[in-house]
Amino acid sequence: xxxxxxxxxxxxxxxPDEAVEGTRGAWLVVMKREIVVRALNKTFLVGLLxxxxxxxxxxxxxxxxxxxxxxxxxxxxxGDATAxxxxxxxxxxxxxxxxxxxxxxxxxxxxxxxxxxxxDGDADAWLHPADGSAGGAGDAGWVxxxxxDPDSTLTRLLTAGVAEETLAANAExxxxxxxxxxxxxxxxxxxxxGDAVDSQTLFFASFALxxxxxxxxxxxxxxxxGSVVEEKQSRLVEIMAxxxxxxxxxxxxxLGSSVVALAQNVVFxxxxxxxxxxxxxxxxxxxxxxxxxWFVLFFGVGFLGLAALYAVAGALAxxxxxxxxxxxxxxxxxxxxxxxxxxxxxxFETVLSYVPVASVVSMPVRVLSGDAAWWEPILSLLVLAAxxxxxxxxxxxxxxxxxxxxxGRIGWRSALRSAA
Amino acid sequence: MNTxxxxxxxxxxxxxxxxxxDDVSFTAPAGLLTGFVGGNGAGKTTTMRMIMGVLAxxxxxVRFGGAPVxxxxxxxxxxxxxERGLYPKQPVLDQLxxxxxxxxxxxxxxxxxxxxxxxxLGLAGRSKEHVEKLSLGNQQRVQIVAALxxxxxxxxxxxxxxxxxxxxxxxxxxxLAEHTARGVPxxxxxxxxxxxxxxxxxxxxxxxxxxxxxxxxxDLQRAGTLRHRLVTGGDAGWVxxxxxVHAVDVxxxxxxxxxxxxxxxxxxxxxxxxxxGVRELTPVRPTLAQIYREVTA
Numbered sequence: 001x002x003x004x005x006x007x008x009x010x011x012x013x014x015x016p017d018e019a020v021e022g023t024r025g026a027w028l029v030v031m032k033r034e035i036v037v038r039a040l041n042k043t044f045l046v047g048l049l050x051x052x053x054x055x056x057x058x059x060x061x062x063x064x065x066x067x068x069x070x071x072x073x074x075x076x077x078x079g080d081a082t083a084x085x086x087x088x089x090x091x092x093x094x095x096x097x098x099x100x101x102x103x104x105x106x107x108x109x110x111x112x113x114x115x116x117x118x119x120d121g122d123a124d125a126w127l128h129p130a131d132g133s134a135g136g137a138g139d140a141g142w143v144x145x146x147x148x149d150p151d152s153t154l155t156r157l158l159t160a161g162v163a164e165e166t167l168a169a170n171a172e173x174x175x176x177x178x179x180x181x182x183x184x185x186x187x188x189x190x191x192x193x194g195d196a197v198d199s200q201t202l203f204f205a206s207f208a209l210x211x212x213x214x215x216x217x218x219x220x221x222x223x224x225x226g227s228v229v230e231e232k233q234s235r236l237v238e239i240m241a242x243x244x245x246x247x248x249x250x251x252x253x254x255l256g257s258s259v260v261a262l263a264q265n266v267v268f269x270x271x272x273x274x275x276x277x278x279x280x281x282x283x284x285x286x287x288x289x290x291x292x293x294w295f296v297l298f299f300g301v302g303f304l305g306l307a308a309l310y311a312v313a314g315a316l317a318x319x320x321x322x323x324x325x326x327x328x329x330x331x332x333x334x335x336x337x338x339x340x341x342x343x344x345x346x347x348f349e350t351v352l353s354y355v356p357v358a359s360v361v362s363m364p365v366r367v368l369s370g371d372a373a374w375w376e377p378i379l380s381l382l383v384l385a386a387x388x389x390x391x392x393x394x395x396x397x398x399x400x401x402x403x404x405x406x407x408g409r410i411g412w413r414s415a416l417r418s419a420a
Numbered sequence: 421m422n423t424x425x426x427x428x429x430x431x432x433x434x435x436x437x438x439x440x441x442d443d444v445s446f447t448a449p450a451g452l453l454t455g456f457v458g459g460n461g462a463g464k465t466t467t468m469r470m471i472m473g474v475l476a477x478x479x480x481x482v483r484f485g486g487a488p489v490x491x492x493x494x495x496x497x498x499x500x501x502x503e504r505g506l507y508p509k510q511p512v513l514d515q516l517x518x519x520x521x522x523x524x525x526x527x528x529x530x531x532x533x534x535x536x537x538x539x540x541l542g543l544a545g546r547s548k549e550h551v552e553k554l555s556l557g558n559q560q561r562v563q564i565v566a567a568l569x570x571x572x573x574x575x576x577x578x579x580x581x582x583x584x585x586x587x588x589x590x591x592x593x594x595x596l597a598e599h600t601a602r603g604v605p606x607x608x609x610x611x612x613x614x615x616x617x618x619x620x621x622x623x624x625x626x627x628x629x630x631x632x633x634x635x636x637x638x639d640l641q642r643a644g645t646l647r648h649r650l651v652t653g654g655d656a657g658w659v660x661x662x663x664x665v666h667a668v669d670v671x672x673x674x675x676x677x678x679x680x681x682x683x684x685x686x687x688x689x690x691x692x693x694x695x696x697g698v699r700e701l702t703p704v705r706p707t708l709a710q711i712y713r714e715v716t717a
Contacts, residue, residue, distance in 0.1 A: 023495070029521045037510065234505020238474045239566060242494045243522040404474050 026244035030252025031259070038223060038260045048264060051215065052271050059275030071102035072154045075114045075123035078107040082165055083127050086142075090161030101157055118147045125150040127158060201284055203342075206365040208272065209295055210342035212265050213361050217303060217334045220261035221310040224253055225327050228314025228403075237403055246400045254307040254392075261307075262300050269296065291368035294377050298360040301384050305391035306330070306357065312395045315402040316410045326409060337361060354380050356387035422603035424485030425450045426471065426574055431480035433466055440466045442629040443480070448574075448605040448622070453596060455616035456609040457712060458626030464609040465502045467626070468576050471607070472499045484574065495523060498572030500580055504563050506551045512538070512562050513547035516569065525570050537565045541591055557583055568595060575599060577608040581615060593619060617708040625715050632715040640711050647704040650675045650688070653696030662688050676704070 038044055076083035084105050091103040106123050108114040117123040130140035142162050144150050168178045231237040240249060269292045277285060313327040334357075341361035344352050353362035353372070363380045366372040394416070402415035426448040433441040441463040448454040458464050469475040471482050473494050482489045507515050513534060520530030538547055541561040551559055560583050567577060575596070581589055596606055596619075610616050616623065623640060625633040633640055647668065650656060656675040660667050664684025669676040673696075679685045692698040706714070 023524070026522055029518070033518055037507075230507070234507075235501040235503045236505055236507070238469070238472070238501045239499055239519060240522055241474055242472050242497060242499050243519070243524075244495075245491070 023244050023248060026248040027252040027255070030244075030249055031256040034227065034253055034256025035259055037227075038257070044219075044223075044260075047219070048267065051268060055268060055271050056275050059272065059279060063275075063279040070100075070151075070153055071104070072124040072151065073104050073106050073122065074154070074158070075106045075108045075117050075126040077114075077128055078109050080129075082169065083129075083142075086158065086161040086165040087127065088161070089164045090157040093157055093160055101153060103154075103157070114145075118145065121147075125154055125158075127162075202365070202369050205288060205291065205368055206361065207342045209291075209361045209364055210338050212268055212295070213299065213341075214334060214338040215268075216261045216265045216299060217306055217337075218331065220257045220264070220303070221306055221330060221334065222323075222327065223260075224257040224307050225310045225314035225317075225323055225330075226320065227253065227257075228311050228399075229317045229320055229323055232315060232317070232403055233319050241404060246403060247396055250308070250311055250396055250399050253311055254304060257307050258300065258303050261303050262296065265299055266296060287368055287370070291364045294367050295360070295364040298363060298377075298381060298384060301381065301388050302357050302360040305384075305388035306334075308388075308392045308395035308399075312398045312402065312412070312415070315399045316412070316415060318406060318408055318410075322409050333357065341365070354383055356384050359384055422573055423450050424573060424603075424605070426605045426607060427483040427486075428467070428471065429481050429483065431467060431470055431482065432478045433463075433470060433475065434478045440629050441470070441477075444626070444629070444631050445480075446624045446631055446634045448607040450605050451600050451603040452605060452621040453600055453619050454605065454607045454622040454624060455620035456607055456624050456626065457611075457613065457616055458609075459716065461628075462626040463629040464626055465578055466629075468499075468578050468607070468609065469501075471576055472497065474501075493573070496570070496573045498567040498570070498575045498577075500563055500567040500577040502578040504560060506559065506562060506566070508552035509550055511548050511550055512543070512554070515551070516562065516565055519566050520569050523570050530569065533569050534565060537568065537595075538562075540595070541565065541588070557585060557588060560584060561588065564592060564595070568599070571602075572599070573604060575604060575606040575608070577606070579610060580608050581610055581612060589615070613709045613712060623708070625712060627716040633711065637708060641705050641708075645678060645706065645714070647706070648677045648679055648685070648688075649700065649702050649704050650677055650692065650698070651700035652692055652698055655696075658691070658695060659688065662691055673699070 074087050076087065087103050087105050091101065094100065106117060108117055108123075108126070111128075114123070114126045114128065118126055124146065126145040128143055128145070130143050144155060144158055164178070167181065171178045171181050231240070237249070273285065273289060273292065276288070310327065310330055313330055314323065316326040317323050337358045337360070341349075341352060341358055344362060349362055349366065350371075352358040353366050353376070355362075359380045363372065363377050367377055398412060398415040401418035402410045405415070405418060428447070429445050431441055431444045432439065440461075444463070444467055446454075456464050456468070466475065470477045471489075473482075473489070473491070484493050510518075513531070516534040517527060517530045520534065521527060525533075535544075535547060538544055538561075541564065543558060543561055546554065546558070551562060554562065564580065567575065567580075580592060584592060596608075600606055617637060620637060623633065623635065623637050624631060635643075650659065652673045652675075654673060656670050656673050659665055659670065659675050659677060662684070664680035665688050666678040666680075667675055668678055677688070679688060689698060689701060692701075
């Protein structure tokens with residue numbers, strides 16, 4: 001009976017043959033809903049915005065911190081050319097050697113004026129010969145007086161400045177020059193391998209990646225578990241189970257939540273990179289971008305497996321209250337990865353970079369540090385993919401076994417057995 | 421016109437040592453409303469879940485249209501589970517269309533049909549509301565729409581009338597009548613025996629996982645113990661002495677009797693006429709509630 005006249009539309013006159021299209025596209029319908037529902041979820045959106053704001057603020061702080069130059073005013077005895085020269089030498093210490101500070105001199109007529117300048121805050125420190133004689137110190141050396149202890153950076157710079165000036169003066173007295181005396185005495189650093197990413201940046205990057213993983217995996221994982229148990233608790237799943245094969249339901253959910261989790265991380269990474277380009281660390285952007293690309297790839301593959309396991313955690317629960325219990329192993333694993341990866345180094349880090357899920361963070365960090373050979377991320381990705389496939393296969397079975405069982409929490413074993 | 425019937429053969433389901441459904445067989449014929457009656461824990465829900473394939477039977481089979489039921493068949497069945505639930509935070513229309521899409525119905529078609537049914541159940545204009553904002557009765561109506569959309573070829577409804585006000589019950593009955601008119605078999609469970617008696621053309625009574633009675637209510641009533649009501653001119657205590665007559669209850673001139681056969685009935689009448697006269701002698705058809713109590717006793 002294929003009544004084609006659409007008006008009036010009596011209830012349920014869709015011809016049965018029309019109602020039964022194939023089930024093939026069902027996973028796509030499920031996936032679309034997962035994405036739409038999640039993307040419009042207020043909690044999710046607020047969380048995303050807050051995270052983006054935090055990343056931007058953090059980068060802004062770093063930029064400010066990096067561009068900030070220390071400036072000091074140093075009081076020197078009026079007419080003391082050596083003291084003035086020492087301050088200038090200190091100001092000339094390049095940034096790469098811990099210098100770059102802005103130093104100004106303030107000539108003071110006598111000790112009383114110097115003390116007044118310190119007390120009034122007109123000067124940060126007072127550089128004067130130890131024996132009190134003007135026009136160059138004797139063997140007694142120099143004194144840097146502050147209202148309290150002088151600033152450590154200033155002390156360090158002036159120590160170098162005074163030493164340089166004294167060296168120059170003594171050299172001249174001995175009939176030679178400072179340059180001749182120090183010739184061949186420079187020390188520069190070099191590295192055997194890798195790009196120029198210093199350890200501090202590396203630590204920060206590994207911390208950021210671990211955090212990205214943590215937020216993405218835990219947030220989206222909990223969401224997929226919650227959405228599974230919501231359907232189970234309400235028995236909606238019984239209606240859906242009669243309409244589509246359960247594996248379509250699972251596939252749609254995993255893919256949907258993976259897309260959301262991945263998109264979230266791409267947004268974070270993009271915001272982070274954009275913000276970083278305004279900071280002095282912009283020089284590491286190329287290597288950081290490569291590392292981030294690996295991270296996104298690893299996360300995408302790894303999260304497929306995690307999402308599947310989280311879906312089972314949802315199916316093992318009977319009500320939302322059970323979730324905390326059934327997702328505990330997953331939460332522990334994700335937290336373990338978070339803590340281990342951002343603090344790992346050396347051989348341990350190398351091992352972690354091949355252990356599935358931990359490798360999502362560790363391998364990109366090793367790529368960034370220039371520690372990994374070109375084939376290492378590829379091999380590690382294959383290991384991760386194998387894990388994801390195994391997790392998907394086992395989860396599909398456990399999900400089917402647990403989803404339609406009611407009454408209390410279900411164990412993995414019982415779930416796997418009932419799916420037979 | 422649908423001519424396929426639902427047939428359940430020897431369906432059994434055990435949970436550990438407990439046999440929740442024990443060798444249950446019955447037919448829900450095409451175009452008829454079949455009532456599924458039984459106390460709590462009688463196995464109604466378990467049987468329905470097995471029919472829908474949500475639960476695997478320990479043994480036995482479910483047949484539809486003369487052949488074992490397939491996944492493709494089940495996709496065309498409308499099902500209303502016992503515990504109600506929908507996505508609480510999703511608008512009514514959105515989730516109904518989603519459920520329809522899962523059954524392979526196109527979005528425009530699903531929208532039109534859903535809106536029409538919501539209208540008929542008195543929910544017009546509330547299609548954009550979140551389900552959690554609706555009253556329980558209205559959530560129930562949304563659930564009904566979920567089961568009835570897409571021209572199902574079989575309806576399996578677990579307690580569809582619970583929680584509905586009388587007007588909604590009537591609306592629901594009309595909706596179901598449309599489906600039986602198309603030849604669709606409808607199997608529904610209920611605790612409301614008066615409602616089942618009013619609606620059903622067929623009845624299956626379940627107790628402790630077993631079928632205690634199965635047939636048309638009329639047949640069941642005929643098969644049930646027929647009683648007679650006798651009203652005499654004086655005290656009716658004498659009926660206890662009539663052979664072939666069992667007095668269920670005697671209250672002054674009124675007696676409720678079980679009469680063995682026609683000869684006994686004639687004896688009863690003759691004796692009555694001889695004594696104080698007979699004002700009334702009528703057969704009393706047992707109500708469904710009586711039959712239910714009798715077969716599940």
